[in-house]
Amino acid sequence: MSATNAQPSPENNGLAVEIKAMHKWYGQFHVLKDINLEVKQGERIVICGPSGSGKSTMIRCINRLEEHQEGQILVQGIELTDDLKKIDEIRREVGMCFQHFNLFPHLTVLENCTLAPIWVRKMPKAQAEEIAMKYLERVKITDQALKYPGQLSGGQQQRVAIARSLCMNPKIMLFDEPTSALDPEMIKEVLDVMVELANEGMTMLCVTHEMGFAKMVADRVIFMDAGQIVEENEPNEFFNNPQNDRTKLFLSQILDH
Amino acid sequence: MSGFTEIQSRAAPVSSTGAIGWIRQNLVSTPMNTFFTLIGVYLIYKFLPPLLDWAIFSANFAGSDEHACNSGGACWVFVKQRASLFIYGFYPSEQYWRLDAVFVLLAITFVPQFFDAFPYKKWFGIFSITGLPVISYFIISGGILGLEHVETESWGGLSLTLIIAFVGIVAALPFGVLLALGRRSNMPIIRTMCVIFIEVWRGVPLISVLFMASVMLPLFLPEGVTFNKLLRAMIGIVMFQSAYMAEVIRGGLQAIPKGQYEAASALGLSYWRSMTFIILPQALKLVIPGIVNTFIALFKDTTLVLIIGLFDVLGAVQSAIVDPNWPGVATEGYVFAAFCFWIFCFTMSRYSMRLERKLHTGHKR
Ligand SMILES: Nc1ncnc2c1ncn2[C@@H]1O[C@H](COP(=O)(O)OP(=O)(O)O)[C@@H](O)[C@H]1O
Ligand SMILES: [Mg+2]
Secondary structure, X not given: OOOOOOOOOHHHOOEEEEEEEEEEEEOOEEEEEEEEEEEEOOOEEEEEOOOXXXXXXXXXXXXXXXXXXXXXXXXXXXXOOOOHHHHHHHHHHEEEEOOOOOOOOOOOHHHHHHHHHHHOOOOOXXXXXXXXXXXXXXXXXXXXXXXXXXXXXXXXXXXXXXXXXXXOOOOEEEEEOOOOOOOHHHHHHHHHHHHHHHHOOOEEEEEOOOHHHHHHHOOEEEEEEOOEEEEEEOHHHHHHOOOOHHHHHHHHHHHOO | OOOOOOOOOOOOOOOOOOHHXXXXXXXOOOHXXXXXXXXXXXXXXXXXXXXXXXXXXXXXXXXXXXXXXXXXXXXXXXXXXHHHHHHHOOOOHHHHXXXXXXXXXXXXXXXXXXXXXXXXXXXXXXXXXXXHHHHHHHHHHOOOOOOOOOOHHHOOHHXXXXXXXXXXXXXXXXXXXXXXXXXXXXOHHHHHHXXXXXXXXXXXXXXXXXXXXXXXXXXXXXXXXXXXXXXXXXHHHHHHHHHHHHHHHHHHHHOOOHHHHHHHHHOOOOHHHHHHHHHHHHHHHHOHHHHHHHHHHHHHHHHHHHHHOOXXXXXXXXXXXXXXXXXXXXXXXXXXXXXXXXXXXXHHHHHHHHHHHHHOOOOOO
16 A cells, blocks of 8 residues: 655644534534544544434545535645635545445446546556556455446445545545444454554544454544544543543443443 | 254256246236236237238238229338338439438447447447437538538428437437536526426427427518528427436436445546546436437427428328328328337337346446
8 A cells, every 4th residue: 555654744734634623514503513633644543422423524524525614624734615626635635435335336346446546636547457456456356346336245345445445545544434334244354454554554534333443553532422522532541441421421332232 | 953964955946837837827827817818819819810911911012003002901002102202201312312321321320239249339329429410411411522402391201200309319318418417506597597498398388399489480580581490490309308308317316325426526526527427327327218218209209390391201191191192091101100100219119128238237235
């Protein structure tokens, strides 16, 4: 994987993502309240919290799938505004994996992976295919390259989705509950790929309830509730010594069964 | 738990079908089914023999005038004698080869679409909706390369039907796509314009559109300015059918999950690129039956140009059956016209089924 070298660049203090006093509303509904978050290059962050607490909304603001109304979001030092050029620039740096994979069902696995490099990065087709095969090999799916997504299992589809994002050579990867739509026996194959990615130094923001994954790779765990970041800590402290009552309640609920 | 013994798998049971089996399963499986089978057999027995007798066994094929038709069956001599009128309209007979050439071109570009393994099939397809219409126009209309100019007033018959239908189909699809995208746009001005366009055109009958195009429009044009009648009719048909097409396509767009748009955006694809490569291919595939339905409706609606004095195949037939030299041939004429329409519509329908099967790429999530 092309190394995301965590060299601090002067203009952004080495921060991959910087969110300052960010608020977001859906109509009258105040979904995100005063979010402040700094993610260093190469840092791995796990975000958890009860359903509806705004986790997806927050990470979707980072690549502008959702628009924030107040505060600032800087990605790789570029501020997200209405400026479409900046949005494009940021989306080229940020890859995203969704709960339901969102592969393109009418394209083969290989075409799924080469489409964006060819049309967004203007890469020659042969080169795009070479790179795609490289990443498909990493996620151990080369033999399925010419199949259509509908012919793959959920775990395989999610690995293809990860490969598809990596083909754009992103600096930051966002994961929105990548394993929650999977059968238990497929969760591991996807987590393995994510662990490998983390070990290679990719900057990652993962919304997930896989606490094993959090303990193994996260530099920081963030707990959200009701649109706010309630608690953040390094994983050991977070799991063994939660401070906030809501965190304690949440952890007891997800760990006690 | 006791020990686990694997049971060897067996071959599937031998099929119990065959002719008798098939009849049992499909024709007489239940009393209700038997009942309908009997009704079907009765209807076939009652209507098929007389029909075949009229159309084939006692029909008259040989000869050159109405006296040849004396056996009581269909008088196909009439259709044969008038075939050039039905097919070429009033196009000058020494120039028929130009229309023939266009028919041949049409066949050459479309036939490959029915064979999977045909080389350069895609290019044939692209040519058939881009180069072909332009080349055909110049061949038919002439006025260049020493080809004699033929006024559109002389165009007619089946060739005119095909010209109008083809132009309508080739133009209505892209306009329909643009209108459908516009109607779902975030930009209020564009959205409103598309909604108004679609709702206005969809709300008026095609016949009144054609009337307005041929009768009302000239009233508003300055004295002496003429504007080709065929062109006006075509514009009217294209506008009308694009509005329908837009709604069919909008149905497809609405069926595409939001995740597809998001994945495309997250990869950095622009609006037009995500539409072209991600959304439209899926949306159009979903609504192939609706699109073809609109095409077929358009094809048959071309007959309405008759009322503004254009001579399509039905118009040609109607003018021929009132010929006093050929009494009592109306049925043959109309059967011929109906057959022409049916052949083309049925071909479109089969093609769309092929396309649907071919574009099926496994299960949708
Ligand atoms: N498009 C939307 N319009 C209105 N409300 C929304 C929309 N998307 C999400 N919400 C609401 O915002 C809240 C946060 O949603 P989300 O970020 O998806 O939560 P999480 O991912 O933590 O489960 C929820 O209460 C949800 O109902
Ligand atoms: Mg969510």
